Amino acid sequence: MKKILLLGSGELGKELTISLQRLGCYIIACDKYLNAPAMQVSQEYEVFDMLNSIILKRVIAKHQPDLIVPEIEAIDTESLKDFEKKGMKVIPSSRAVSLTMNRDKIRNRAKEIGIKTARFGYAETLTELIKIFNNFNCKVVIKPVMSSSGKGQSYASTVSEIKKAWTYALAGMRGKKKKVIIEEFINFDYEITLLTILDSKGSIHFCPPIGHIQERGDYQYSWQPAKFDQTIVKQMKTIAKKITKDLNGQGLFGIEFFVKKEEVFFSELSPRPHDTGMVTMFTQNFSEFDLHARAILDFSIPKIELYKRGVSQVILANKNAKGNFVIKGIENAFQDKTIDIRIFGKPKTKPYRRMGVILASSLKKAKAALSKIKVVNI
Template sequence: VGIPCVVKPLMSSSGKGQSTIKSESDIEKAWKYAVEGSRGDVVEVIVEAFVNFNSEITLLTVTQNNNPTLFCSPIGHRQERGDYQESWQPAHVTDTAIAEAQDMARKVTEALGGAGLFGVEFFLTDEGVYFSELSPRPHDTGMVTLAGTQNFNEFELHLRAILSLPIAEITLEKAGASAVILASAEGTPLFTGIEAIAALPKTDFRLFGKPTTRPYRRMGVALVSDTLDTPIEGIVEKAKAAAALVTVGN
């Protein structure tokens, strides 16, 4: 694999326990951090070659009991501190890259089995598409679909697949973006700015109902949508501005 490389727990989420080894002196620290951030009682880690990527995408993949696997339009996203901060749909991805990602997503999800929605993440590089990781459930970056970007949002798709209800097709209806609403300190959440975000056009929001806060904990999400011919970069900026209107104190 070589150095630099990435070390992560066998099972974790939101980047917990993941670190980059840049020299041999980082090895022991990376091992301890991965074990501490692991879920379950399996003391194993994954060591991966470092990938220089241009961007990341999530391909929401729907496996069905008696019907073919379906794919949503790719979702772009930006990560910080191991957590997604903004996501947008559609992401600017070439047809070749989409085909590569769909082929890998189909093989991985069908090998795992079961019916439902998977959040399958990929790195886009100059050399091609690399599989990153998979979540066997609706994905945080997929919350952008709550802005009405698709005919079915990710939660509706997950439920239909589990219940074996037919999904005729998944269509892209609008361009949209999501941006997280973050807490700034530990305590009991107290939201301000709700009326301000509620007054914005083409904007919606969700508050997660988490009982406690801590710095950078994701407490909600702002959602903005517009027509498909609207530049996605502008929609992302509007989502970030909307999220910034809501503060989470205690």
């Protein structure tokens, strides 16, 4: 029985835990708050800040896991490198985890290996930021180099907006380093996640492309398959192959692209299941969690089949949400006998927090179900 230390215990970690347990694994779920979704289904749990290297090392030493599986970015990656050197396996590899934790590191690597991205630059002061903005001479996106789920991210088209974006980015950044990435705004037609699996023998497998819509830097709904001209799919696959092979290791990667007419831009990558990939629980013979589990346990990857079209629609808390809550209207939503719902079981709510997801065969059905469900403060 493989012992797995799961670093991050959100909804993605919960589904991964279930997939791994079905293959006989023992899971220790970690997160900084008690009763996080994956802790509700794991054999053991640990509550601590995974950016704290002393505690992280202590927890790893205590459990002596066969695999360390990150589910989030906010982890002290230097500790992971140390344990990897001592022979412990980090998924997909400590290098991949460390490079993707910082937007600048993965962006620089993508550039080095010749992958096309939006034009970008970095700034550590407002003066630098304004200088790059003036050079770009177009609408831009500003993001802290360390953040996720749209935190600290904003758009700017004027110098006064740049000033606001700088302050906003500093407030939303993770870690102490004041550094932002400034990117040319791509007015894309579609935004795509290509779930790519690198198996233990180094072979690559793909899931059919997933389209998604984002608001406030966070996904609202996704659909699969996203249909494209084969030449676009080919471009995405070539990039996906190049970057996953470069990062190395084993597991499933969520690779984000922007598509504008015939052009494909690499945006970013998560070396783990992707939130927009929750749709695969409805559409595929094996979900992204099952596939990640197979890959990290050194098993062969099954033939990936799309059973049907599908949409995943997030159930969010409202903008005034705080603390205790109940979710109402599920029975009403289930009057449509074709939909499915996952409630994540987060113990508390906060503004716009993702509390669950609706899985349906069309966006219309997903929205109809959503209109019946309310996250109510109590």
